[in-house]
Amino acid sequence: MTRPIAGRLPRAPALRRAAGRAGLDLAMVAIALVVLFPLLFALSTSLKTDVEVNQYPPSLWPHTIDLGNYVAALQQAPLARFLLNSFIQSGAVTLGQLVTASLAAFAFAFIQFPGRQALFFLFLATLMIPGEVTLIPNYLTIKALGWLNTYPALIAPFLATGFGTFLLRQFFLTIPRELADAAVIDGCSRRRFLWTIVIPLARPALATLGIYAFLATWNQYLWPLLVVNSTEMRTVQIGLALLQAQEAVSWGLVMAGVILIVLPTVLLFLLGYRHVVRGLTAGAVKG
Amino acid sequence: MSGGRPVGPARDVPRARVRAQADLRALAQAGAYLLPSLVVFCVFVFYPLVRNLELSLYETTPFGGLGLFTGAGNYAQLLGSPAFLNSLRVTFLFALYTVPAGIALGLPLALLANRRIRGIVVYRTAYSFTIAVSIAAAALIWHWLLDPNVGILDYLLTLVHLPKVGWLTDPRWALPAVAATTVWKDLGFNVVVLLAALQGVPDELVEAARIDGAGQWGVFRSVVVPAISPALFFVGVVSTIGVVQSFGQIHILTQGGPLDSTNVIVYSIYRNAFFNFRFGLAAAQAMILFVLVLVLTGLQFAVFERWVTYQ
Incomplete structure (x- = not known):
């Protein structure tokens, strides 16, 4: 049957545009799959048995879900211990940076003192110094202190942050000065003003710094490689890399390890996407 | 008063x-x-x-103590050493393979992630996902993808009847392979920064250009690119500095080999200091790297200053 629908037919350009949009939608899905493919394939392989991992041609999906690789990674590697070490290191560094950066940013934002500009510049200058330049002397310092293979070696060098101080200071400066003046008039000490007014107001900025610090510390590679060489003090990144460097490597086991070590940062990324983005773009936006 | x-x-x-x-x-x-x-x-x-x-001014003892004062001796030795000049060349090539490719892939992904469609947040998360992946995890995954025996890449090559490539053992392919790993790992960062910049482009600007009769490409070239040029500049500088300091992927994928084809500066510092125990020489290398990073920043400033538009 033919009904006169010509009037409702979309005109050709509109049709073309709709087709173009659908094509673009499809392309976006395909691109997402390509970008995520290495991770998805690693996840799928971590669930295969050893026999299937080494099968040729490789299979995209595991025929049977097998958690053996995860058990082996946690116990034999021993990734469980590495995870604990990394949590202790990253947790302590994050907490430490939040405290030292809050204190320093508070001084820069709320106290008028001689040499403020120069000191602030000094803090920013730490961002210009690549870690490689301080690597050898720091290693020698840690060795001289007898700190090799200890948590302090993994934590102490990172307890201050020029970036974090800058980030928090920028946020503190948006807190109205009248609030500070009012607090002083009310007989509120500087310390109480910081803890009861500034810190609660700055929670979003603190979250940004905290997530950024945790991600950066968790993913460290060169420094933990240098200052730790005993199995029980290793962090996850090094522990897993050395596991792979052994002969007769089981790729299924290594991929299970990869999934385990990216899990905490992936969770942080998914839950705190806004903060991750803000931390990364702070430099680009503020110039 | x-x-x-x-x-x-x-x-x-x-x-x-x-x-x-x-x-x-x-x-x-x-x-x-x-x-x-x-x-x-x-x-x-x-x-x-x-x-x-x-x-860097001393001949050092194997335990990091100061030995003989040599002044610029370590620097002179480095600049006359083919191994060091090679590590500079490799580092430069590595940046050349990585930074432009990272921006060329990151920008279209950021443009797509900036579309106003339902569920866009899912795409944004997917495209920037590699931020959550450490360099060690990325390198381990790619080590396996590039494996000549069980890796998917060589399998795909055999599907189209091409000979297998020893990605990490062939001196011609090792650096591109390490670069590919790095581009993938850094893609998320590039997308996030460029997307944030795109979101800051005022709608009125784009509309005005449309009304003036500019097509999609015209709008992109004459409105969008100038507006996001500070972010492009930022990504360029930060990636270059990051790539010049790369270590983890080299340590996991190639250990500087084969035939020093991936022996970037930082890896060679690591070898000199912690395997050869030549701390003085390694310290001099680190100073040169420091200067290189500062110069790169300055150079990019000078080049980009010409066309970067700051609001």
Whole structure:
């Protein structure tokens, strides 16, 4: 049957545009799959048995879900211990940076003192110094202190942050000065003003710094490689890399390890996407 | 109010002294807040910076003590050494393979992620996902993808009847393979920064260009690119500096080989200091890297200054 629908037919350009949009939608899905493919394939392989991992041609999906690789990674590697070490290191560094950066940013934002500009510049200058330049002397310092293979070696060098101080200071400066003046008039000490007014107001900025610090510390590679060489003090990144460097490597086991070590940062990324983005773009936006 | 009756405790004290005392008190207070950071910076940033410079001027003992003072000796040795010049060349090539490709892939993904469609947040998350992946995890995954026996890449090659490639063992392919790993890992960062910039492009600007008869490409070239040029600049600088400091992917994928084809500066510093125990020489390499990073930043500033539009 033919009904006169010509009037409702979309005109050709509109049709073309709709087709173009659908094509673009499809392309976006395909691109997402390509970008995520290495991770998805690693996840799928971590669930295969050893026999299937080494099968040729490789299979995209595991025929049977097998958690053996995860058990082996946690116990034999021993990734469980590495995870604990990394949590202790990253947790302590994050907490430490939040405290030292809050204190320093508070001084820069709320106290008028001689040499403020120069000191602030000094803090920013730490961002210009690549870690490689301080690597050898720091290693020698840690060795001289007898700190090799200890948590302090993994934590102490990172307890201050020029970036974090800058980030928090920028946020503190948006807190109205009248609030500070009012607090002083009310007989509120500087310390109480910081803890009861500034810190609660700055929670979003603190979250940004905290997530950024945790991600950066968790993913460290060169420094933990240098200052730790005993199995029980290793962090996850090094522990897993050395596991792979052994002969007769089981790729299924290594991929299970990869999934385990990216899990905490992936969770942080998914839950705190806004903060991750803000931390990364702070430099680009503020110039 | 000058003149008049002085009030308060400052009655007999000259004004300048009052100010100086207040300054001193403020300094003492600020000092207490700054002290924790300053101690860490002094011990782990400023002191080692000076110490590294000092080390670079000496022949060092295997335990990191100062031996013979050689002045510029280590630097002269490096600049005349084919191995060091090779590591500079490799580092430069590595940046060349990585930075432009990273921007060329990151920009279209950011443009797509900036579309206003339902569920866009899912795409944004997917495209920037590699931010959550460490360089070690990325390198381990790619090590396996590039494996000649069980890796998917060589399998795909055999599907189209091409010979297998020893990605990590062939001196021609090792650096591109490490670069591909790096581009993938850094893609998320590039997308996030460029997307944030695209979201800051005012709608009115794009509309105005449309009304003036500009097509999609015209709008992109004459409105969008100039508007996001500071972010493009930022990504370029940050990626270059990051790539020049790469270590983890080299350590996991190639250990600098084959035939030193991936022996970038940082890896060679690591070898010299912690395998050959030539701390002085390695410290000199680190100083050269430091200068290189500063020069790169300056150079990119100079080049981009010409067309970067700051709002």
